[in-house]
Amino acid sequence: MLALYIIYCIIGIIVALLVIALFLPAKYNIEKSIVILKPVREVMSRVADLNYYARWNPWQMTEPGSKMEIKGTPHTPGHEYWWNGKKIGEGRLVLRAIDHKHVHFDLEFIRPWKSFANDNWMFEEWGNGETKVTWQNNGDLPYPMVRLMGPVLNKTLNKQFEEGLRNLKKLCEGA
Numbered sequence: 001m002l003a004l005y006i007i008y009c010i011i012g013i014i015v016a017l018l019v020i021a022l023f024l025p026a027k028y029n030i031e032k033s034i035v036i037l038k039p040v041r042e043v044m045s046r047v048a049d050l051n052y053y054a055r056w057n058p059w060q061m062t063e064p065g066s067k068m069e070i071k072g073t074p075h076t077p078g079h080e081y082w083w084n085g086k087k088i089g090e091g092r093l094v095l096r097a098i099d100h101k102h103v104h105f106d107l108e109f110i111r112p113w114k115s116f117a118n119d120n121w122m123f124e125e126w127g128n129g130e131t132k133v134t135w136q137n138n139g140d141l142p143y144p145m146v147r148l149m150g151p152v153l154n155k156t157l158n159k160q161f162e163e164g165l166r167n168l169k170k171l172c173e174g175a
Contacts, residue, residue: 021144028150029138030157034165036131038172040101040123043131046172047121048095048103049074050081056167058160063087093119107137115139115146133168135161 036043046052050070054060060068066085072078072095079095090110097104105119117139126132137157141147 017148018144021147024147024150025141026143026147027138027140028154028157029136030154030161031134031136032158032161032165033132033134034169035126036133036169036172037129038131039129040125040131043133043168043172044101044103044121044123045075046168047133048079048098050079050093050095052171053081053093056164056171058163058167059088061167107139113146115142133165135165137161 046056051074053070054064054068060066060083063085066083066088068084069082071080071082075095075098077095077097080092081094082090082092084090089112092108092110094106094108095103096106101123103121103123105121107117107119109115109117117137120136120138122134122136124132124134141150141153146153
């Protein structure tokens with residue numbers, strides 16, 4: 001009798017989590033900005049050249065010994081950064097489009113789970129030779145597990161984007 005009660009409780013919890021996941025957002029969007037004391041062209045070149053990526057990106061910095069490979073020509077669609085590590089998983093970032101004030105990447109995570117995101121950057125002249133950099137990332141939150149993790153994912157990504165922008169600022173300003 002006790003075993004049956006435990007089974008019903010487990011089923012009830014699973015059903016409750018599945019219902020909760022139905023009402024959670026199916027997408028996420030993170031957007032952070034910072035002002036860097038360098039001209040647009042200089043700041044933009046650090047983002048559109050993936051040879052600099054490991055020097056400012058917070059995820060890559062958590063596992064500096066991970067494998068990485070860079071392909072293609074910097075500042076050109078098709079320029080690609082691939083990574084593979086125990087902590088950071090496996091994925092790739094591919095420059096999709098670039099113009100005088102935007103850089104757009106396709107971000108693909110291969111493991112620990114497969115997902116895709118848009119990674120977008122905007123660079124605006126700000127003050128006297130300064131640049132306002134806005135980093136925006138959005139993607140789907142698949143049902144049910146990733147949706148359930150969505151609130152924690154948002155909190156973590158917000159912190160990591162702030163850290164990444166601070167790292168980029170240090171890199172660009174030479175600190």
